[in-house]
């Protein structure tokens with residue numbers, strides 16, 4: 001007789017990835033019959049009409065968009081204006097934007113309507129939670145504080161109560177308390193950089209173009225927002241980040257306009273500036289007995305190509321597919337076979353993405369003249385290499 005379980009699947013963390021997995025499972029053809037709990041001490045609430053755009057936004061690739069559309073979450077985002085970006089312009093150091101060493105990705109060149117959308121993180125998580133709950137997921141406000149993983153049942157402790165479940169999924173972010181409770185480690189690399197994030201007004205229209213300028217100490221990205229502003233992610237040394245955050249608005253406006261080579265005219269901050277540490281991590285394994293990791297709990301990458309949550313959405317889609325397959329064969333969501341297949345496939349893909357982004361990070365922060373010359377040439381060549389560009393764009397689209 002199978003042991004008593006309160007839920008088939010308990011997902012700890014209702015951020016974008018955990019809520020995405022819950023919505024995928026609850027709306028999936030086979031997985032909709034699972035009893036699912038989505039646990040978070042602080043689940044995202046939908047932004048109110050007219051509420052200013054949140055500071056945290058993400059470049060959502062086609063893979064993310066697919067998940068958001070399949071779960072019915074995409075229409076809920078429309079009032080918050082996902083901003084399609086059709087072009088990406090990348091240049092290096094002292095080279096001029098638009099000059100011969102500029103790499104331009106254009107959606108039209110690869111027959112796509114756009115290269116992705118810039119969307120508010122909070123709106124994404126709230127829309128996915130809303131879809132999950134509408135499809136029958138139980139939302140529990142609380143934290144998982146202890147975990148026992150067994151062959152037949154996993155037990156999660158919630159507000160002092162032991163909850164027996166078939167599978168626990170940790171979607172509890174980069175510091176993942178559950179990953180630690182499960183005793184899973186991994187490779188951690190702290191980049192000697194921090195990212196400063198804020199929204200900026202721009203004197204010139206962005207025309208749906210994302211800009212990225214590789215400076216000596218790290219990249220400055222300007223992502224288009226639907227209201228005409230741009231979202232800035234400026235990765236730099238911790239010392240420089242500290243100084244930039246401490247500047248008054250006028251001095252910061254001058255600094256960021258200069259760092260952007262004036263590509264959008266004068267820039268000025270319209271929000272406070274927040275700093276984030278940057279690190280690369282990949283868990284040694286993404287599964288254990290009746291346990292799986294997804295999203296930042298499993299891996300983090302440098303944000304220079306806006307891939308973190310998109311890789312997490314690919315985890316959610318892959319895990320939901322494996323669980324659906326297991327159920328269709330009469331299995332149980334905690335069976336080791338499908339969990340192991342999920343873990344191997346996604347770990348390898350995330351390792352590849354982490355290594356590629358790490359390579360770009362290293363190439364663009366290397367101040368040796370030969371390397372600097374080499375990367376300019378690489379940008380110029382890549383700009384004229386049609387098949388290579390198509391490959392890069394299709395990988396970035398997910």
Ligand SMILES: Cc1cc2nc3c(=O)[nH]c(=O)nc-3n(C[C@H](O)[C@H](O)[C@H](O)COP(=O)(O)OP(=O)(O)OC[C@H]3O[C@@H](n4cnc5c(N)ncnc54)[C@H](O)[C@@H]3O)c2cc1C
Nearest residue numbers: 013015016017058059144172173295296306307308309310
């Ligand atoms: C500066 C910056 C820019 C970025 N830009 C992009 C981008 O453009 N595109 C992109 O794809 N990615 C981007 N990323 C990465 C992206 O932000 C992350 O990959 C994403 O937020 C991870 O989502 P998550 O749901 O896995 O984790 P989180 O968003 O961290 O959510 C974890 C959730 O778990 C909950 N939780 C914690 N502990 C517990 C517990 N014990 N029990 C239950 N719940 C718990 C928390 O409350 C939280 O809601 C960027 C990252 C940074 C730092």
